[in-house]
Each structure stands twice: as C-alpha cells, then as structure tokens.
Amino acid sequence: MFAVSGNRFSKSPFTIIIASMVLTSIGLISLLSISVHQSSDILRSSFFKQLVFLGPSLIGLLTMIFIPKYLIHKYIFTMYFIVLGVLFLPYFSRTIAGTYRWIDLGPVGFQPSEFAKLIIVFSLAKYLSDHNLEMKNFLSFFFPTIMVIIPAVVILKQPDLGTALILLTPLLPMLYWAGARSYHIFLFLAPLLSVLTAFHALSFSIWGVLMIVIIFLERPKLIFGLVIYFSNLFLGLLAPVLWNSLKDYQQNRILALINPELDPLGAAYQIIQSQTAIGSGGVFGKGWGAGTQTHLKFLPVQESDFILSVIGEELGFVFILVIILVFTWMILKMVKLGYSSKDRFSGLVLIGIASLFMAHVFVNIAMTVGMIPVKGLPLPFISSGGSFLMSCFMMVGIVMNVGVDSTE
Amino acid sequence: MLKAENLISKQRYYIIIGIVIFLMLILLSRFFYLQIFRYEKYKHKAEINRIRAVTVNAPRGLILDRNGNILVDNYPTYILTAIPGEMEQKEKIFNSISQCTGIDSLIIAENFKKYYRAKFVPTRLMKDLTFHQISVLEENILDLPGVNYKQFPERYYPSSINGSHFLGYLKEVDKPVQGNLGNPNVYELGDLIGWSGLEKFYESQLKGTRGVKYLEVDALGREMEEVKGYNNQRPEPGADIKLMIDSDLQLLMEEKMKDYRGIAVLSNPVTGGILAYVSKPDYPPNIFTGKMLKDDWNEVRNDPHRPLMDRIITGLYPPGSTFKIITALALLEENLLDPSKEVECTGSYQFGDRTFHCWNETGHGSVNLQVGIAQSCNIYFYHIVQKLSLSQWVDNCFDFGFGQETGIDLPYEKTGVIPTEKYMNRKYGKWGWSRGNLLNLALGQGDVLVTPIQMVQFINQIATHGNAGRLHFVQEDKEEKGIRPQFSDNTWNKIEKYLLSTVSDNQGTGRSADPKIKGLIIGGKTGTAENPHGDPHAWFIGFGKKDNQMLTTVILIENGGHGGEIAAPIARSAYSRYFLPIKQSQMALKTP
Incomplete structure (x- = not known):
C-alpha cells in the first residue's frame, strides 16, 4: 500500500478540489462584501482572516492527500483516544462566548471538535471494515454507537448541540453501507422518533400505527414485538420530562421554530431576519454590497452561520442554486467514489465524509431558511471560521487520498 | 487489514443517492419559495425593517421682554432612551449605563418603569445628559443594544430676572397628566407641557408641532441616516411671545x-x-x-413662606x-x-x-x-x-x-x-x-x-x-x-x-x-x-x-x-x- 505508484494521483478526483475552491471563492466574495462595508480595518476583517486561513487549510489538504492510507488505518484508534483526551482540554481553557469549544493557542483559537469528526469517520470505517461483521445482528450496532456517543456527549457538554449532532450523522449511513438491515436501523431510530412525535398528538398516533405496521411486516417473536412497541410508547410519554432537562436556550431555539412569531426578538428573531434577507433578494439579489438586512446588521452571525442569507440577499437565487448544485455534485461524487472503491475501508471513509458534508450543508441551510431550529452550525467552505475551513479541506484531502476516480 | 472487499449493493447505493438528491431538493424548493414566490412580501418586510419613524421634539417658542431681550430660551440637552423589546438583560444594561454616566442604576430603572409605554416604543431612561456623558455612552453603545439618545430642547433662563411667577414652569407629561389631557397623541410621555404662568396660558402657541424623521436604523436600533423619499416632517418650533415686561x-x-x-x-x-x-x-x-x-424641590415646596404661590x-x-x-x-x-x-x-x-x-x-x-x-x-x-x-x-x-x-x-x-x-x-x-x-x-x-x-x-x-x-x-x-x-x-x-x-x-x-x-x-x-x-x-x-x-x-x-x-x-x-x-x-x- 505504501509503495504508491507515481500515477496514483492521476486517478484522484481533482474536480472535488475545484468544486471546493468554487465554494470557497463564493464565500470570500460575501465576506468581502461584509468586510468592505462594515469594517474600517480590512486586516482585521473576517474576509482577511479567511484568506489567511486558506494557507493552513491547503497544508491540511495536502497532508491528508499524502498521508498513507495504511498509516491512518493502523493508528486510528490511538488517534481516537488522543482526540478524546483533547476534547476535554477546552474545559481547562478560558471560555469564549460562554462555551468551552476553544483551545487557546496564543492568537489563534482552535476547536478540537472539528477534527473529532474526521477521527470518528476513520474509526468507524476501521471498526466496520476490520470486523467482518454479521450486520444482520442488531447487537453489532453496539460498539460503533458507543464509539460515536462518547465524543458526542463530551461536545454536547461544551455546550455545542450542533457539532454533537453532526458527530452522530456518519453512524447510520456507514452502518447501512456496511450492510446493516433496514429493520435494525428502524429499531435504532424508533426511540428518537418516539420522542420527537411525543409533542404532537396526531404525529404520535401516526407513528404508533406506523410502528405496528413495520413490526408486523418484520414478524419478530411476539414478545419482542410487544417489548419494542411499548418501550417506544413509554419513551414518548417520558419525552416531556427530558424536554425539561434541556437548557433554556436550546428549548427556546426549538420553540421558536414551532412558532417564529412568538418572540420576534428572541431565538426566532434570527430566523425571521434571515428569511427576510433571503426572500428580499429575489432571483438576482440586491447586488453585491447592497444588502440592507446584512449591512444594517439585522442579520445575525452573518459571517458564519448565516452567510447563506447574505448570499441570498445580495446575489440572489441564482447563486444559491449554484451553491446547492455544487454541494450536491460534490456529495454525490463522494458517494459514487465510495461505491466504486476497491476496499471496504475506503468506501466507508468516503460515505462517512459524504454524510458529514451532507449533514453540515443540510442543517446549516435548513436553519438559514427556517426549517429547523437555529443550531449554530457553519456552511462548509463558505462560512468564515479557521478550524472549520481547515477541517473541510482536510476532508477533501481524504477524499482525494482514498478516492479513485474510475470514469469508465 | 485493508483487504476487506467493498461489498455494497447497487440498490443501497441508489437509495443513498436518492436520499441526497431528495434532501437537496427540499432545500432548493424552500429557496424557490422564499425568493421567487414570496419575493414581494419579504422585499416589503426588509424595507420597513430598516426604517424607523423617530419623533423630533419641537423647541418651544421663546418668551421675550418688551425690548426683545430673551427671558426664556431653549438649550439642547440629551435624553437617553431604550427600546424595551431590544434590551435582553435590562439590569445589566442599566448597570453599564450607570457606569458610563455615574447615575444610579436604580434611578434609571425607576425612569424606565415610569415612561414605559410599549415593547417597541423608545422609553426614556434619563434626561439632561451632558455631552461628556453621551460621549462615554457612544463608545460603549455596542454593548447597549436598544439604547439610544436624542436631543431634547429644555428651558433655559438667560435673563438675570427671576420672573418665576408669571413665566411659570413646565412639567413632564407623565401617565396621570396624559390621561387628563383628552387627546393622548398630542403629548408623548416625557414631553414638556406648560404647567403654570404664561407657559401654561400660552401653551398652544408656545408648544410647536412635533416632527417625524424616518431613519434608516440597524438591528441595534442605532440610527444611521435619514431616508429620502419619505415624508419627513420637520418640527415646527412654537411661536415666540413678546411680553410687555420691562x-x-x-x-x-x-x-x-x-x-x-x-x-x-x-x-x-x-x-x-x-x-x-x-x-x-x-x-x-x-x-x-x-x-x-x-x-x-422639597425645600421650595415645604418652605412655610410658600414661594411657589403667586x-x-x-x-x-x-x-x-x-x-x-x-x-x-x-x-x-x-x-x-x-x-x-x-x-x-x-x-x-x-x-x-x-x-x-x-x-x-x-x-x-x-x-x-x-x-x-x-x-x-x-x-x-x-x-x-x-x-x-x-x-x-x-x-x-x-x-x-x-x-x-x-x-x-x-x-x-x-x-x-x-x-x-x-x-x-x-x-x-x-x-x-x-x-x-x-x-x-x-x-x-x-x-x-x-x-x-x-x-x-x-x-x-x-x-x-x-x-x-x-x-x-x-x-x-x-x-x-x-x-x-x-x-x-x-x-x-x-x-x-x-x-x-x-x-x-x-x-x-x-x-x-x-x-x-x-x-x-x-x-x-x-x-x-x-x-x-x-x-x-x-x-x-x-x-x-x-x-x-x-x-x-x-x-x-x-x-x-x-x-x-x-x-x-x-x-x-x-x-x-x-x-x-x-x-x-x-x-x-x-x-x-
């Protein structure tokens, strides 16, 4: 494996890099608009910072391209525990904006949780490819789940609900990819859906009926079927208790989604302003630098989480369409590379990274347009943010590394 | 160990492709809905979002003596206001203001309660701020969301005469006063109204008419600039009155x-x-x-010789x-x-x-x-x-x-x-x-x-x-x-x-x-x-x-x-x- 032939990279999917550069450029254009019109000192603006961070990001990209696959495969569990340790480090650092996400490295803040995502994907891929698992058994979900849950809980406690949820997303696609049965995935998801529907009587009823149908079709032993069914119902009834254990701001975010007009200056304020920005952009936008929502600061966290609202307002639907198409193409490309890769490890890594990108893109965009609660999750390549930009390019590097373009 | 074969069924591959495309289409349709179907609505919303009508107090008319000497004049003071709905942590903001101005935060809180009308109507926190106090506040305005200040003409007596009983004095319109005025729109809370003497008798002449200014504001409520094309009404100063007084x-x-x-x-x-x-x-x-x-005030009011009495x-x-x-x-x-x-x-x-x-x-x-x-x-x-x-x-x-x-x-x-x-x-x-x-x-x-x-x-x-x-x-x-x-x-x-x-x-x-x-x-x-x-x-x-x-x-x-x-x-x-x-x-x- 180490003796890579010189033409190994000739088959690497370079188009992925081009796509990521296109997205990064669109991001820089918007950041420049914000910086030029709102900051007196361009050197301290988010545009300039992003530009500077492109350097380390490209180093990360190249590192991930050239690092031998077998080394990753060999030392990934060691890395897993190191990263788990590092995740605890921010608790000993000072808080930034009331959270423990950052490790203070002199002038640069650094978010270890960004890199935890990569480690999780590699670890899962190694575990699922090494153990020639009998994925027909529901218990084979156990270890992968534990592997993901531990860092997720640590990050959730930072508190960073968004990243914690993102960390969970590669699990199911990778299990599915490794051959897990659909019914088991249903069993896995059932408790979650039970909890979510518990707050709405009709949904909960429909879900209850749906469970009966699925369990019936699967024909398990009667006792198992009943246990599965009733424990899920019980969990649903327990949900209000769990709800009360959420932090206020988390509750607010969820509530604001249900009824954004309820508190126009609370959590829903961001959603309303973001929707207004996007909607008022129309097909072609108000023009670069002419977004009133953006430049009069109605739009919150516009450099990072709500960068797409800036683009929607200033550059319009046309650019949104381009961005979504590029993301779609990128993700599908990764899935396709995963499908055509020769070894299972590579395939799992690719599908894991595709899930991570998909999760980021979907959660961020859905949040921006008010479809899901405000999560505080950036948009890959486009949002400003050093650690995140770097981890995105590192993921692209991994895709380049393990992916083999077979355009036959 | 990397030898495990990549076994993935075509069916699963297509299902995953399908899910990705489905999710992306959901997102795209949402943008289509917002930016094309509801464009007009949001365009209007963005428009009113950035424009706020701000009232401009009209200076009262001056009072002159028979030779044209000014007995009662106006001078500009600053009043500090806040939009209650935009202040997330009132106590914290009041404390910051107190630190900037040296005025007790309890007084600020008391004023806030006194002048509060509605969640999005600017509520007066303080008046008669000096230019220096305003400068310090301006430096910290980013930490004071919803807080704003404006000029407010206050009475000033340049003459060396007292003339207190015929000139009279003004009173701030508070809730009970406003309730008694009949038409609540003529005076806002905190406006000044002639309460005795000539100031009261000639109130309708002296008062002037409030103006309205449409300002572009940012999300913190900070006023940026006047918006053109809107019906900005300049305040009409009250009419001067000339007395026979020598x-x-x-x-x-x-x-x-x-x-x-x-x-x-x-x-x-x-x-x-x-x-x-x-x-x-x-x-x-x-x-x-x-x-x-x-x-x-108490000294004047409790004086047994009753100086307030004309x-x-x-x-x-x-x-x-x-x-x-x-x-x-x-x-x-x-x-x-x-x-x-x-x-x-x-x-x-x-x-x-x-x-x-x-x-x-x-x-x-x-x-x-x-x-x-x-x-x-x-x-x-x-x-x-x-x-x-x-x-x-x-x-x-x-x-x-x-x-x-x-x-x-x-x-x-x-x-x-x-x-x-x-x-x-x-x-x-x-x-x-x-x-x-x-x-x-x-x-x-x-x-x-x-x-x-x-x-x-x-x-x-x-x-x-x-x-x-x-x-x-x-x-x-x-x-x-x-x-x-x-x-x-x-x-x-x-x-x-x-x-x-x-x-x-x-x-x-x-x-x-x-x-x-x-x-x-x-x-x-x-x-x-x-x-x-x-x-x-x-x-x-x-x-x-x-x-x-x-x-x-x-x-x-x-x-x-x-x-x-x-x-x-x-x-x-x-x-x-x-x-x-x-x-x-x-x-x-x-x-x-």
Whole structure:
C-alpha cells in the first residue's frame, strides 16, 4: 500500500478540489462584501482572516492527500483516544462566548471538535471494515454507537448541540453501507422518533400505527414485538420530562421554530431576519454590497452561520442554486467514489465524509431558511471560521487520498 | 487489514443517492419559495425593517421682554432612551449605563418603569445628559443594544430676572397628566407641557408641532441616516411671545422686594400692559429644569413662606385704607358728600356700643375729604360711610372689578371676596351683622378680600379715569379695553386731586413715594391692613404721570406695618427708573 505508484494521483478526483475552491471563492466574495462595508480595518476583517486561513487549510489538504492510507488505518484508534483526551482540554481553557469549544493557542483559537469528526469517520470505517461483521445482528450496532456517543456527549457538554449532532450523522449511513438491515436501523431510530412525535398528538398516533405496521411486516417473536412497541410508547410519554432537562436556550431555539412569531426578538428573531434577507433578494439579489438586512446588521452571525442569507440577499437565487448544485455534485461524487472503491475501508471513509458534508450543508441551510431550529452550525467552505475551513479541506484531502476516480 | 472487499449493493447505493438528491431538493424548493414566490412580501418586510419613524421634539417658542431681550430660551440637552423589546438583560444594561454616566442604576430603572409605554416604543431612561456623558455612552453603545439618545430642547433662563411667577414652569407629561389631557397623541410621555404662568396660558402657541424623521436604523436600533423619499416632517418650533415686561423694572423690583414677603406690580394703565410683576418670595425658574434635585424641590415646596404661590393673582388680602377711595368715589358721584365739610378726629369714634380707633391715636383734628384721604383718617371715613348703603358700596366695588377675575393672561386667578348682603346674611345670619360692619368695610377691613392684581386694575382705572386697558402680559395688536367704571369727570378729577395730595402733602401718608422729578405728578393711597397673621400688611397703590407717560404701582408688603413707610419708597424707586433716563435714575435712587 505504501509503495504508491507515481500515477496514483492521476486517478484522484481533482474536480472535488475545484468544486471546493468554487465554494470557497463564493464565500470570500460575501465576506468581502461584509468586510468592505462594515469594517474600517480590512486586516482585521473576517474576509482577511479567511484568506489567511486558506494557507493552513491547503497544508491540511495536502497532508491528508499524502498521508498513507495504511498509516491512518493502523493508528486510528490511538488517534481516537488522543482526540478524546483533547476534547476535554477546552474545559481547562478560558471560555469564549460562554462555551468551552476553544483551545487557546496564543492568537489563534482552535476547536478540537472539528477534527473529532474526521477521527470518528476513520474509526468507524476501521471498526466496520476490520470486523467482518454479521450486520444482520442488531447487537453489532453496539460498539460503533458507543464509539460515536462518547465524543458526542463530551461536545454536547461544551455546550455545542450542533457539532454533537453532526458527530452522530456518519453512524447510520456507514452502518447501512456496511450492510446493516433496514429493520435494525428502524429499531435504532424508533426511540428518537418516539420522542420527537411525543409533542404532537396526531404525529404520535401516526407513528404508533406506523410502528405496528413495520413490526408486523418484520414478524419478530411476539414478545419482542410487544417489548419494542411499548418501550417506544413509554419513551414518548417520558419525552416531556427530558424536554425539561434541556437548557433554556436550546428549548427556546426549538420553540421558536414551532412558532417564529412568538418572540420576534428572541431565538426566532434570527430566523425571521434571515428569511427576510433571503426572500428580499429575489432571483438576482440586491447586488453585491447592497444588502440592507446584512449591512444594517439585522442579520445575525452573518459571517458564519448565516452567510447563506447574505448570499441570498445580495446575489440572489441564482447563486444559491449554484451553491446547492455544487454541494450536491460534490456529495454525490463522494458517494459514487465510495461505491466504486476497491476496499471496504475506503468506501466507508468516503460515505462517512459524504454524510458529514451532507449533514453540515443540510442543517446549516435548513436553519438559514427556517426549517429547523437555529443550531449554530457553519456552511462548509463558505462560512468564515479557521478550524472549520481547515477541517473541510482536510476532508477533501481524504477524499482525494482514498478516492479513485474510475470514469469508465 | 485493508483487504476487506467493498461489498455494497447497487440498490443501497441508489437509495443513498436518492436520499441526497431528495434532501437537496427540499432545500432548493424552500429557496424557490422564499425568493421567487414570496419575493414581494419579504422585499416589503426588509424595507420597513430598516426604517424607523423617530419623533423630533419641537423647541418651544421663546418668551421675550418688551425690548426683545430673551427671558426664556431653549438649550439642547440629551435624553437617553431604550427600546424595551431590544434590551435582553435590562439590569445589566442599566448597570453599564450607570457606569458610563455615574447615575444610579436604580434611578434609571425607576425612569424606565415610569415612561414605559410599549415593547417597541423608545422609553426614556434619563434626561439632561451632558455631552461628556453621551460621549462615554457612544463608545460603549455596542454593548447597549436598544439604547439610544436624542436631543431634547429644555428651558433655559438667560435673563438675570427671576420672573418665576408669571413665566411659570413646565412639567413632564407623565401617565396621570396624559390621561387628563383628552387627546393622548398630542403629548408623548416625557414631553414638556406648560404647567403654570404664561407657559401654561400660552401653551398652544408656545408648544410647536412635533416632527417625524424616518431613519434608516440597524438591528441595534442605532440610527444611521435619514431616508429620502419619505415624508419627513420637520418640527415646527412654537411661536415666540413678546411680553410687555420691562426687564429693567422687573429686576429693580425684584431687588427692592428681596427681603420682603409681598408683591410689586408696575403697569401701564392705558394699555394694561404689565411692566414688572414680582411676588416674593419666589424661586429661580430653572429649578424646574434639568436634574432637579429632590431636596431643592422639597425645600421650595415645604418652605412655610410658600414661594411657589403667586401672591399677585392667588393671594387674598384685606385692602385696608386703599379702599377708602371706593367710599369717597361713591359718595362724590351720588353727591352725598360735601368734600369741604370737616369732621373732628380725636383718635377714636363711638358707634353704637363699639369704639373705633384712628391709626393716629392723638387724632387728626379737623379733617375734610382731601385731608381724610391724604392722611388716611379713619374717623373721617367712619363718619361719611354712614351715608352709604352696603349695596351701593358693593356696586362700586364690582364696578372696579373686585370680586371677579381681572382676565389677565395667567391661569388660576382668584376672585377675592366682596361681601354682599346675601353673603353677610349667609355668613352671620340675617340679624347677625349691622351697619357697624360697613364701617369696617369702608376701611378695607372685615370680610373684604382682594387679590393684588385687582388692586392693579383698580388704580389703573383711577389713573385713566375709567379708561384703563385690560391687564395683560403679552403684547397684543389691538389693546382691549377692560371693565368700564362710570363716574363723572368731576368725580374723577376730584379723587385724582386728593390722591395727588396723599403724596405731595407734607402730612400725606404717601409722601415718600415721590422721587421729586420735574413735571412728574404722583398720586396714590397707602393702606395698612390689619390681619390675623401678625403685623398689618403695608399697601401702596399709586400712579405717576409725566407728559403722556403713565405708570401705576401696586406694592404690598406682608406684615410690613405702615404702607407709607415701607411700601411707598419702593414705588418711588420705580417712578425714578421709569421717568428718568437710566443714569439719572440711578443717581436719584442713591439720594435718600
């Protein structure tokens, strides 16, 4: 494996890099608009910072391209525990904006949780490819789940609900990819859906009926079927208790989604302003630098989480369409590379990274347009943010590394 | 270990592809909906989002004296406001403001509660901030979401006169005030409204009209710039009012009265214009502006001498001997009195079972009407008043406007008391009073009570032989005539002659009112009004005439003793100042 032939990279999917550069450029254009019109000192603006961070990001990209696959495969569990340790480090650092996400490295803040995502994907891929698992058994979900849950809980406690949820997303696609049965995935998801529907009587009823149908079709032993069914119902009834254990701001975010007009200056304020920005952009936008929502600061966290609202307002639907198409193409490309890769490890890594990108893109965009609660999750390549930009390019590097373009 | 084969069914691959495309289509359709279907709605929303209507307070009209000197001006102060709905942590913000300005955060919180109207209406937190305080706040404005400041014109008194009682003061419109105003839209909470004096009387002229400014604002509510194409309305400043007041005379009178409780009013009897208007004790008019300290306010309010009270229009006093003029006029007009007929004054007079005294205990000797007035002999008037009935006397009082408002352009004027028969019957019972009471009334004692402003009107009518102008402060295009007491020229001339002798006569009680200016004639009447509050009140009412100029003076010193001794000299200083060029008058004032 180490003796890579010189033409190994000739088959690497370079188009992925081009796509990521296109997205990064669109991001820089918007950041420049914000910086030029709102900051007196361009050197301290988010545009300039992003530009500077492109350097380390490209180093990360190249590192991930050239690092031998077998080394990753060999030392990934060691890395897993190191990263788990590092995740605890921010608790000993000072808080930034009331959270423990950052490790203070002199002038640069650094978010270890960004890199935890990569480690999780590699670890899962190694575990699922090494153990020639009998994925027909529901218990084979156990270890992968534990592997993901531990860092997720640590990050959730930072508190960073968004990243914690993102960390969970590669699990199911990778299990599915490794051959897990659909019914088991249903069993896995059932408790979650039970909890979510518990707050709405009709949904909960429909879900209850749906469970009966699925369990019936699967024909398990009667006792198992009943246990599965009733424990899920019980969990649903327990949900209000769990709800009360959420932090206020988390509750607010969820509530604001249900009824954004309820508190126009609370959590829903961001959603309303973001929707207004996007909607008022129309097909072609108000023009670069002419977004009133953006430049009069109605739009919150516009450099990072709500960068797409800036683009929607200033550059319009046309650019949104381009961005979504590029993301779609990128993700599908990764899935396709995963499908055509020769070894299972590579395939799992690719599908894991595709899930991570998909999760980021979907959660961020859905949040921006008010479809899901405000999560505080950036948009890959486009949002400003050093650690995140770097981890995105590192993921692209991994895709380049393990992916083999077979355009036959 | 990397040898595990990649076993993935085509079906699963397509399912994953399908899920990705499905999710992306959901997102795309949402954008399509927002940006194309609902474009108009959000465009409008973005438009109103950035524009806020801000009211601009109109400066009140100025108040000028007769020479155009500014008595009441405006100066810009800053008020700090906050939009309640945009302040996430009020306590924290109040504390930050407190740190920036050095003002107790409890006061800020109290103000917030006081002015709060609605979640998105700017609520006043503080007023009268200095430029320095605003600068410090501006530096920290990013940490104070929803907090803003604007200019606010406040009253300012550049003149050295006090004039507190006629200028009046403003009050902030608070909730109870707003509730009583009828139309709540004219005044916003925190606006200033004329609450006393001319500020109240001429409120509608002085007030002006609020303007509206449409400003582009950012999400923190910070105002960026005016939006063009909107109907920006500039505030219309209130109209200035020009008074008849002569600052020079006003200042002189305030100075002369500063050690007394009492009043001094100078007026032009022909026009009715008030030239000086002093009620003492008074207060500096600016205690009602700016950061009035509670202590200052309490001190003024709890002062036993009641400086807030305008004694000229709301003080009720017995007129004392000045009312002898009414008795004399009535008798002369009805031809019931021979002015030359003498009465012997021995210092006391027996009427029924009561003994009345003259102020001069040794007696005036033989007294005719002229001497009776000039030396204010009580005994003489006890004799002659008996020819008069109570109703005749009352009619004469009413003819001169006593018992009624003078209609001067100030609010809250009182009417005083002229005891009619009905009044006396009600008060004492039909048989409870007798002609003996009339003896008292003839001397301006007993149940009769007048306001000093009524005395001003009274002396003005005498000085002009019934042609005095209606009393007023604000210059008018057309002088209005007041009440018209009707007496024959003969009566007017005689009474004027007697009043002149009060001042010019060696024995005259008002002799110290004469500044001895060539060509100036002075007439007047002193009064020493007994009252239950201690020493008698000292009155002097008088007029001075020179060429075509006329000036009347009404001076009252509470518990001042004899009118001739204490009130008349104050009148003299007014005459010298008015009828002499300034330099000469200052010299005249120095000579005793």
